[in-house]
Amino acid sequence: MTLHIALTGGIASGKTAVSNMFSELGITVVDADIVARQVVEPGSTGLKAIRDYFGSSVINSDGTLDRPLLRSIVFEDELERQWLNNLLHPLIREQMALQRAQATSDYSISAIPLLFETQQSSHYDRILVVDCLPSTQIARLMARDNISEEQARNMLKSQATREQRLSIADDIIVNDSDLQSLQQQVIKLDKQYRQLAKSQL
Helix, strand or coil: CCEEEEEEECCCCCHHHHHHHHHHCCCEEEEHHHHHHHCCCCCCHHHHHHHHHHCHHHECCCCCECHHHHHHHHHHCHHHHHHHHHHHHHHHHHHHHHHHHCCCCCEEEEECCCCCCCCCHHHCCEEEEEECCHHHHHHHHHHHHCCCHHHHHHHHHCCCCHHHHHHCCCEEEECCCCHHHHHHHHHHHHHHHHHHHHHHC
16 A cells, blocks of 8 residues: 655645655655646536536637636635535545556655645645745745735735644645755655555555
């Protein structure tokens, strides 16, 4: 049985950098953001359900989902957002479980930005949180997305708090330094997870 690790963290905390480092070590990484796009690809049941509910205006001329338009619709309406979440979250969970089951490495990493918010932590053997100060997140967001400090703060407010994420953590990677420090923490955890996986055999 493969050991399943959930990787989470706030926006601009460095989750992608960390998951890429695990991937480079030969670990199977399943990314919720990528899966979320896969479940609404042209021809999928997810996209058909969205079209049936919201109408063909949310579908581009090439048959793909008009993400910005759908985002603006659900951002304004709590009920519409709830409907979309109720459709997509089970589809995403099912697809992630299928991809995890195909893992060939000693353990797998599932990168789930909204792990706390979607209450999925019980599905995993361990929870790894990438942590940094909110002020660091804000600075990174402003630089990365070219947005104002107020916009960055609002993005942080839409997610779980740092304290909430840390409350479910088994392991923590502190991303407040450089890539070398990040790499060292990943390598250390990789050894720990490989040993844990072997002890479960």
